[in-house]
Amino acid sequence: ANGAETSNELLTIPREDTATFTSNFNPFSPNALPMTQQSVFEPLLIVNPVKGEPVPWLGASWVADDDARGVTFTLREGVKWSDGKPLTADDVVYTFKLQKEILGGFDYLDKVSAVDAGTVRFDFDKPYAPGLFEVGQQVIAPKHVWSKIADPAKATNDTPVGTGPYTQVSRFQTQSFELLKNPTYWQPEKQQLAGIRMLAFAGNSGANLALQNGDVDWSDQFIPNVQKTFVDKDPEHRHFWYPTTGGTINWQLNTTKAPFNDPVVRKALSMAVDRDQVATLGMSGYTQPADCTGLSDAYSSWRDQSIVDKCEWTKLDVDKANQMLDEAGYTKGADGLRTLKDGKPFQFKFSVGSASSDWLSVAQIISKNMEELGVKVEVNSPDWSQVVSGYTDGSFDSGIVWSNAGATPVEFYRGVMSEEVVKPVGKTANENYHRFGDPEATATLEKLVATADPAGQKALVGDLQERFDEVAPVIPLFSGPVWGAYTDERFTGWPSSDNPYATLSARSTTTVLVLTSLAPAQ
Amino acid sequence: MSLTDPTPTASTTAGNPTVQVPEPPVSGRLAHGGFVHGILTHKKALFGLAVLAVFALLALLAPVLAPGNPSDFGPEASMAPSASHLLGTTSKGQDVLALTLWGSRSSLTVGFIVGLAATFIGCLVGIASAYFGKAMDEVLSLLTNIFLLIPGLPLLVVLAAFLPPGPATVVVVLVITGWAGSARVLRSQALSLRSKDFVAASVVTGERAWRIMFREILPNMASIVMSTLLGCVIYGIGAQAGLEFLGLGDTGSVSWGTNLYWANNDGALMTGEWWVLLPSGVAIAVVAFALAMINYAVDEITNPRLRAEKRG
Amino acid sequence: MVFLLRRLGFYILAFWACITLNFFLPRLMPGDPVSRMFSQVQTQMRPDQVDALRRLFGLDDRPMWEQYLAYIGNILRGDMGISLSRFPAPVSEVIASQIGWTLLLGGTSLIIAVVLGNLLGILAAWRRGRFLDSVFPPLLIFIGSFPYFWLAMAALYLFGITLGWLPLSHAFSTGLSPSFSLEYTGDVIAHLILPASTIVLVSIGGWMLGMRNTMIATTAEDYITMARAKGLRPSRIMFQYAARNAMLPSVTSFGMSLGFVVGGALLTETVFAYPGIGYQLLTSVQALDYPLTQGIFLTITAAVLAANFLVDIIYVRLDPRVRVS
Amino acid sequence: METLIERDREDTGRAAAPVLSVKDLRVHYTAESGNVTAVDGVSFDIGAGEVFGLAGESGCGKSTIANAVMRLLQSPAEITGGSIELNGRNLLALGDEELRRTRWRDVAMVFQSAMNSLNPVMTIGDQIVDVFTTHERMPKKAARERAAELLKLVDISPDRLKSYPHQLSGGMRQRAVIAIALALKPSLLIMDEPTTALDVVVQQEIMHQIKELQQELGFSILFITHDISLMVELSHRMAVMYAGRLVEVAPSKDMLGNPLHPYTNALMGAFPPLSGPRVELTGIPDAPPNMAHPPTGCRFHPRCPLAVDACRSTEPPLLQVAARHDAACLLVSEQAVPSERSSR
Amino acid sequence: MRTLQTTPPSPETTTAPLVRVRNLSKDYHLGSFPFRSTVRAVNDVSFDINRGEIVALVGESGSGKSTIARILARLEQPTGGQLIIDGQDIFATERRRASMTYRSKVQMVFQDPFGSLNPAHRIEHFLTRPLQLHGEDDSPRALKLKLRELMATVGLGEQMLDRYPHQLSGGQRQRVAIARALAVEPEIILADEPTSMLDVSVRIGILNLMRKLRDERGVSMLYITHDLASARYIADTTMVMCAGDLVEGGESIELMAAPHHPYTRLLLSAVPDAYRAQGIRPPKREATGRNAGRGAGERVTLSPSHWALKVPESTA
Numbered sequence A: 001a002n003g004a005e006t007s008n009e010l011l012t013i014p015r016e017d018t019a020t021f022t023s024n025f026n027p028f029s030p031n032a033l034p035m036t037q038q039s040v041f042e043p044l045l046i047v048n049p050v051k052g053e054p055v056p057w058l059g060a061s062w063v064a065d066d067d068a069r070g071v072t073f074t075l076r077e078g079v080k081w082s083d084g085k086p087l088t089a090d091d092v093v094y095t096f097k098l099q100k101e102i103l104g105g106f107d108y109l110d111k112v113s114a115v116d117a118g119t120v121r122f123d124f125d126k127p128y129a130p131g132l133f134e135v136g137q138q139v140i141a142p143k144h145v146w147s148k149i150a151d152p153a154k155a156t157n158d159t160p161v162g163t164g165p166y167t168q169v170s171r172f173q174t175q176s177f178e179l180l181k182n183p184t185y186w187q188p189e190k191q192q193l194a195g196i197r198m199l200a201f202a203g204n205s206g207a208n209l210a211l212q213n214g215d216v217d218w219s220d221q222f223i224p225n226v227q228k229t230f231v232d233k234d235p236e237h238r239h240f241w242y243p244t245t246g247g248t249i250n251w252q253l254n255t256t257k258a259p260f261n262d263p264v265v266r267k268a269l270s271m272a273v274d275r276d277q278v279a280t281l282g283m284s285g286y287t288q289p290a291d292c293t294g295l296s297d298a299y300s301s302w303r304d305q306s307i308v309d310k311c312e313w314t315k316l317d318v319d320k321a322n323q324m325l326d327e328a329g330y331t332k333g334a335d336g337l338r339t340l341k342d343g344k345p346f347q348f349k350f351s352v353g354s355a356s357s358d359w360l361s362v363a364q365i366i367s368k369n370m371e372e373l374g375v376k377v378e379v380n381s382p383d384w385s386q387v388v389s390g391y392t393d394g395s396f397d398s399g400i401v402w403s404n405a406g407a408t409p410v411e412f413y414r415g416v417m418s419e420e421v422v423k424p425v426g427k428t429a430n431e432n433y434h435r436f437g438d439p440e441a442t443a444t445l446e447k448l449v450a451t452a453d454p455a456g457q458k459a460l461v462g463d464l465q466e467r468f469d470e471v472a473p474v475i476p477l478f479s480g481p482v483w484g485a486y487t488d489e490r491f492t493g494w495p496s497s498d499n500p501y502a503t504l505s506a507r508s509t510t511t512v513l514v515l516t517s518l519a520p521a522q
Numbered sequence B: 001m002s003l004t005d006p007t008p009t010a011s012t013t014a015g016n017p018t019v020q021v022p023e024p025p026v027s028g029r030l031a032h033g034g035f036v037h038g039i040l041t042h043k044k045a046l047f048g049l050a051v052l053a054v055f056a057l058l059a060l061l062a063p064v065l066a067p068g069n070p071s072d073f074g075p076e077a078s079m080a081p082s083a084s085h086l087l088g089t090t091s092k093g094q095d096v097l098a099l100t101l102w103g104s105r106s107s108l109t110v111g112f113i114v115g116l117a118a119t120f121i122g123c124l125v126g127i128a129s130a131y132f133g134k135a136m137d138e139v140l141s142l143l144t145n146i147f148l149l150i151p152g153l154p155l156l157v158v159l160a161a162f163l164p165p166g167p168a169t170v171v172v173v174l175v176i177t178g179w180a181g182s183a184r185v186l187r188s189q190a191l192s193l194r195s196k197d198f199v200a201a202s203v204v205t206g207e208r209a210w211r212i213m214f215r216e217i218l219p220n221m222a223s224i225v226m227s228t229l230l231g232c233v234i235y236g237i238g239a240q241a242g243l244e245f246l247g248l249g250d251t252g253s254v255s256w257g258t259n260l261y262w263a264n265n266d267g268a269l270m271t272g273e274w275w276v277l278l279p280s281g282v283a284i285a286v287v288a289f290a291l292a293m294i295n296y297a298v299d300e301i302t303n304p305r306l307r308a309e310k311r312g
Numbered sequence C: 001m002v003f004l005l006r007r008l009g010f011y012i013l014a015f016w017a018c019i020t021l022n023f024f025l026p027r028l029m030p031g032d033p034v035s036r037m038f039s040q041v042q043t044q045m046r047p048d049q050v051d052a053l054r055r056l057f058g059l060d061d062r063p064m065w066e067q068y069l070a071y072i073g074n075i076l077r078g079d080m081g082i083s084l085s086r087f088p089a090p091v092s093e094v095i096a097s098q099i100g101w102t103l104l105l106g107g108t109s110l111i112i113a114v115v116l117g118n119l120l121g122i123l124a125a126w127r128r129g130r131f132l133d134s135v136f137p138p139l140l141i142f143i144g145s146f147p148y149f150w151l152a153m154a155a156l157y158l159f160g161i162t163l164g165w166l167p168l169s170h171a172f173s174t175g176l177s178p179s180f181s182l183e184y185t186g187d188v189i190a191h192l193i194l195p196a197s198t199i200v201l202v203s204i205g206g207w208m209l210g211m212r213n214t215m216i217a218t219t220a221e222d223y224i225t226m227a228r229a230k231g232l233r234p235s236r237i238m239f240q241y242a243a244r245n246a247m248l249p250s251v252t253s254f255g256m257s258l259g260f261v262v263g264g265a266l267l268t269e270t271v272f273a274y275p276g277i278g279y280q281l282l283t284s285v286q287a288l289d290y291p292l293t294q295g296i297f298l299t300i301t302a303a304v305l306a307a308n309f310l311v312d313i314i315y316v317r318l319d320p321r322v323r324v325s
Numbered sequence D: 001m002e003t004l005i006e007r008d009r010e011d012t013g014r015a016a017a018p019v020l021s022v023k024d025l026r027v028h029y030t031a032e033s034g035n036v037t038a039v040d041g042v043s044f045d046i047g048a049g050e051v052f053g054l055a056g057e058s059g060c061g062k063s064t065i066a067n068a069v070m071r072l073l074q075s076p077a078e079i080t081g082g083s084i085e086l087n088g089r090n091l092l093a094l095g096d097e098e099l100r101r102t103r104w105r106d107v108a109m110v111f112q113s114a115m116n117s118l119n120p121v122m123t124i125g126d127q128i129v130d131v132f133t134t135h136e137r138m139p140k141k142a143a144r145e146r147a148a149e150l151l152k153l154v155d156i157s158p159d160r161l162k163s164y165p166h167q168l169s170g171g172m173r174q175r176a177v178i179a180i181a182l183a184l185k186p187s188l189l190i191m192d193e194p195t196t197a198l199d200v201v202v203q204q205e206i207m208h209q210i211k212e213l214q215q216e217l218g219f220s221i222l223f224i225t226h227d228i229s230l231m232v233e234l235s236h237r238m239a240v241m242y243a244g245r246l247v248e249v250a251p252s253k254d255m256l257g258n259p260l261h262p263y264t265n266a267l268m269g270a271f272p273p274l275s276g277p278r279v280e281l282t283g284i285p286d287a288p289p290n291m292a293h294p295p296t297g298c299r300f301h302p303r304c305p306l307a308v309d310a311c312r313s314t315e316p317p318l319l320q321v322a323a324r325h326d327a328a329c330l331l332v333s334e335q336a337v338p339s340e341r342s343s344r
Numbered sequence E: 001m002r003t004l005q006t007t008p009p010s011p012e013t014t015t016a017p018l019v020r021v022r023n024l025s026k027d028y029h030l031g032s033f034p035f036r037s038t039v040r041a042v043n044d045v046s047f048d049i050n051r052g053e054i055v056a057l058v059g060e061s062g063s064g065k066s067t068i069a070r071i072l073a074r075l076e077q078p079t080g081g082q083l084i085i086d087g088q089d090i091f092a093t094e095r096r097r098a099s100m101t102y103r104s105k106v107q108m109v110f111q112d113p114f115g116s117l118n119p120a121h122r123i124e125h126f127l128t129r130p131l132q133l134h135g136e137d138d139s140p141r142a143l144k145l146k147l148r149e150l151m152a153t154v155g156l157g158e159q160m161l162d163r164y165p166h167q168l169s170g171g172q173r174q175r176v177a178i179a180r181a182l183a184v185e186p187e188i189i190l191a192d193e194p195t196s197m198l199d200v201s202v203r204i205g206i207l208n209l210m211r212k213l214r215d216e217r218g219v220s221m222l223y224i225t226h227d228l229a230s231a232r233y234i235a236d237t238t239m240v241m242c243a244g245d246l247v248e249g250g251e252s253i254e255l256m257a258a259p260h261h262p263y264t265r266l267l268l269s270a271v272p273d274a275y276r277a278q279g280i281r282p283p284k285r286e287a288t289g290r291n292a293g294r295g296a297g298e299r300v301t302l303s304p305s306h307w308a309l310k311v312p313e314s315t316a
């Protein structure tokens, strides 16, 4: 399309985390450019966390084995790569081969095979029900292109060939690039945009200013006081929607250290956290407090309301908390400060990466809350890399940590209390930094991943919720909000709480759903 | 930094044996109280000193004027200045006045410690370099010049990111990047004093090296040391604010820099909460300006020709 | 010649010191780029994925000194490695795409500040006690006392947001393609005005005052009296006799401040979302992207050293006294 | 053999109008430590082709007079009274532009330190050429040729035109300055301690050169030095100055043979001779007066061995005490006839 | 007018000289490695100074006079040669730094009294320090007494002790500098052009003071000057230096009455002398013996108290 004519119709999206763009549309790269995974390449299926159900995409349908040891996808017919070649099962097979070679993962995947040109079979080496969503969400790259690339890991793939709606790179510049229509898209009726324009910003402020100024259509970075700074300037057109479908954000205590190895302590501390204040002040009111199941709103459909109803330790009750600590033997001194059993003062560090200013506020609130327990919490905010290095080697005291996200709660519970992922202190841990493993939960999880039937899964997840409530491996604070704000001055068809077909994130798997739903405003 | 290098290097005053009695070197007048007198009667200096005194007082009295932890969140968020909150509140309900008052403690302390430490190292290196000369000078000058040439802010960023956060780190980092400028200026001044006969006379008398360096040479550098000190303090305050604004400082502490960091993070510019951004920025500017005015005055007192005189 | 050779030797030594510092600093820091990358996107990591990435990035566990030798070798060959946070782009490519803007912004503002500042300083010193001399120095010092980023934000707020006179961000309007057209050039200039003028504003006072003071010292020199006695025109005395000599310390400061230009635009880049290697350095440091951090630091250092050498050469041309026959 | 200047020339040009005529000049410095009247009612004439010397202790106001004649005084100095006539024109009445044109064309100056009076970043040639291009609007090339001639005049090879001041020795620099001073053939050359920075041998050479040039070109010289011996050798007539005033004016020969003022006498006695027996000299006791608070009466009285009570209160006027010999001392003025201005 | 003695009054003249300088040379290196060039500032100089003798060292600017003084004051290390004081070979025993004993024997007065008195200190400081460093542990009272005595010796009032250098006149300052040198009761004072920065009228005062000190205390002096007349006025012996070489030396009056070396003659002729009946026309510069005799080092003895460097025939 002619740039000058359609430039009004480009959907403009800012990226706040990079000041400049360097060409890289390699789907196998850990740091491919934005929209590579969202608009250029597409997966077999898309999981919409708001609704909690999968949307068939390149895979028109699939059959999961009852014993959860494999899955077979039937590819959508008539899908063509942007260079006109058809999508085949070989592309899928080759994609998984490259992905495993370059970036690893899918360790349970025994074999990927093309049954015929339109069918792919995935064999797992153990029962693993979540595998369906994991393999299903892998974006597929064309074999005929990638098999010719000598070193796929280091390819920048400047002119990508994909199946997505907007694949044609145009006007690639230091701080912006455009993706124009895929000429051979499989749903041409849904390609209502002339294209997408990405803008680079060095930090939130710049991107927010652009948003406030009306320079961009859609923005998914953190916006302080979004109602006042954005919506109020043009309430008719400007909207935001922050579903809390991200992972649960937890306060993690290093359970290899006393007194954090004591569940009573964890629960008592949790009861002193003013989650409302955390949500409203720390997180600008963009989220809600978490409950004692630990589940975020992405898993609302899995949540056992009966457990939630009798939650105790995630509700603010300072007196009770004090009482619990007293009883557990962490006595308060004359100065109002508690001591540990070994007589040392009850005080510890709270590390948060300095770049996450919202979490830093949360930490400050919690630190203040803890004062009421007579516990001294010192907030530490070095650079993230330093914080994470403390997490991975187990030397940290406590910190705010994200949790694993998957299509089902399996990943979450596995990450917080499966013995499988616990590493001894000193060994590098890449998840379960708090190093807590529970035999009972581990067994339940094992059963869960081997269960393919939804009712059985639900029951087992219920058990896990109960167990979580009992042992309190981490202190859940709130569900991570998925930010998103837009103006419908130029484009309409945005997802919303009324029509939650996707989140408003421009960097998730559901993004392509938005891209294919938007249409120019009349 | 030392853009206002007070020692012109292009000085062409080669020693020429003249019969006429030269004007006494200015430092002579400074050393015996004339300097203090000069400062106390100089309008610009008085202005600067008064401003500094006010800020120092406010910093000292912060616990009295704004009791409690200034960073505690309060219920009254995003309020414009009013009688109950003279400078308004932040979007988290913190009192801006309290933040500014408490912030002055960290900013002034860090600024002055950085200034003192950088000047001290600068003095040590500069004077030792000039006094011992030869290999010592070569090595120290090389070191100084390398530190001068290493781009400061990048080094600051790299260092600040690699050391544990906290005021101590900020001080260390700023001293590491700030001493070289003063060392260079002080060395060139010390070098000109080194060649003065009174140094040779002290050697002939039998004085020890350290005594000559600190008792004979240093007192004659009072004004330039003062200038350097003020410059370093300005640098310290400004650079600390810059680091903190980038999130490289200790974001948990309260200082003018972190106030601005939070203000920016909380979108004060976007929400139009100017009262959150203004006080800390203006405070830095006013303190820096006050210091600069004292510096200006020092320059003028040492070198009367610099005074903007009225022409008849 | 001897002077220049000596300086060259010094620069080579300084360069070596810088790249060595540059090598060891990032490696002293805890953490590694891979886990850092995951903490940035906040997802879980599987051990095999971490290993795969480590392999991909070519992070090696060789002894420090071996790595150091390899590093020096690579630098001498001009190979700065591959960026991790922008994998698989080579460091040189990342830098090349941004340094131009840094130089444009830094160079423009430095030159304007130096020329204007020195000119103001010359005039103020020449017409002592007049308006220019009594009003400008304190005013400029006051403006220069504001934290740079603060002033930049204020300017952005005032001229960008409130008045809407100037663009808010970026080096040129999106949608324009770089070319030598009038439109593009004008657009680039429009985008340059705010960032450059704020830099000029905060730095000009120092230049002016420095020049004023040396100029005043210079006007008391005998050769100025002699020039006046010779009946030369005041403008000629001011520029050819006084300013020409008073300029010399400025030239040295000019070299020194080049470091600020290349690295110091960081804050500007943050506030105005202007492309450049200053902000890139910050992000690469935070991403523990050693190769890129090193590469940028190296480039900045090399540029500063080269520029200083250039300044030395200019200095030799300007000041015949350092020319050793 | 010869002395530097033929004494016979004393009588020449006596009838002609003076080249420079300074009348009752007063210069005032405003300073923190007190206001100073550095030159307090000084009058003298210099005839055409005459070498007139001005001697005195440091700080007595010699340079101030020189700078006043060049109109180079800047704040804090101010000419508060008197007149300076150069070839009949009152210099004090000239406007800026007129003054600029007059400088160097009619009166040029050689400063004390050649090292400092040459612009260190310009070649010698350019600094000479500057004079021609400014005052004569001469094309660069012609100016260069003239500059080369000038250098030859002072015995410097013309290829030194391309040299920078620091590349020349002290003596050469001073000669270059003299060359620049003579560029426009001024009628008066002021030399303010032109050789104090040089050592004796070089000084001797330069003085010789000046003498030759003066005889060849016939300009007048106002020669300032503290070295009486040198002055006596060089000048036709000389004035001795003390604390802002002239205390004695006389032909150099007379001054040497018959110093009338006690100060002149003491000054002469402060120079040990190079021949004859070694006799003890006494110099002048104490230090020169603080010009901010000059002594009352005769300014020399606190150091004067002959001072009487009257000296403390009465200011001695400069009176003619012998033929062409003026002095300002109460002790010698008894037989003197008052003179309106110092006579020639 | 009193006629001055021409020979020192000290009875020790005949005994071994106080200072013996033998084959002293000094090279200065300009630039730095590898672009070095060498300047020979002092070339193979030998002379003696007797107890109580004033020796003048004259010569034009840059001839190496100050360098010799600075070497004797141990401010500079010589390239070669011997310095024997009181029979002790100094450079052989004190390699790097001068001992306090040496410092208490040899003191120096500098050319510029502004430069040699630290403007930051009171006069008292300049005299107290050497007393403290070299004297016995004096009580404050004894110290005061010594200070007063010193000030009186150089003709200054006690009230000057509280002043700063800039509050003194040039002559007074130079007197303080001399008092400082005297404070350690040295055997020899090296005076490097002590009067050349002073006003004409006070020069004689300083010279007279120096002579008085020699007469009354028997201090030896090396008086460096370019003023031949003043050398003749106070020095017993005068040595002439030219471009690093000692070209002529002898009893002052004798030497100036009958200069032998062409350079000495040139120097003499260049001094303006109002009373001189006839001047000597200076020869052209190139024809002088400035660089004559370098390396030859052979001396011609003209009289028991007068010698000169042998001049090669062609330039004589």
Ligand SMILES: Nc1ncnc2c1ncn2[C@@H]1O[C@H](COP(=O)(O)OP(=O)(O)OP(=O)(O)O)[C@@H](O)[C@H]1O
Binding pocket: B019, B020, B021, D029, D030, D031, D036, D038, D056, D057, D058, D059, D060, D061, D062, D063, D064, D065, D076, D226, D291
């Ligand atoms: N800038 C000034 N401010 C105040 N007083 C000054 C200034 N310049 C000179 N004077 C005073 O004017 C008097 C005469 O100074 P001038 O330079 O004319 O003396 P001079 O005879 O040339 O001395 P010298 O032999 O040292 O050159 C001095 O006593 C000095 O105090």
Ligand SMILES: Nc1ncnc2c1ncn2[C@@H]1O[C@H](COP(=O)(O)OP(=O)(O)OP(=O)(O)O)[C@@H](O)[C@H]1O
Binding pocket: E028, E029, E030, E039, E040, E041, E059, E060, E061, E062, E063, E064, E065, E066, E067, E068, E226
């Ligand atoms: N520190 C130095 N480095 C290099 N050369 C030097 C140094 N000091 C002196 N010289 C050189 O040594 C020579 C002798 O210098 P010196 O100072 O001894 O001369 P001088 O006779 O005292 O001269 P003046 O009468 O000017 O004081 C000169 O050529 C000088 O350039």
Ligand SMILES: [Mg+2]
Binding pocket: B020, D062, D063, D064, D192
């Ligand atoms: Mg003078």
Ligand SMILES: [Mg+2]
Binding pocket: E065, E066, E067, E192
């Ligand atoms: Mg000397």
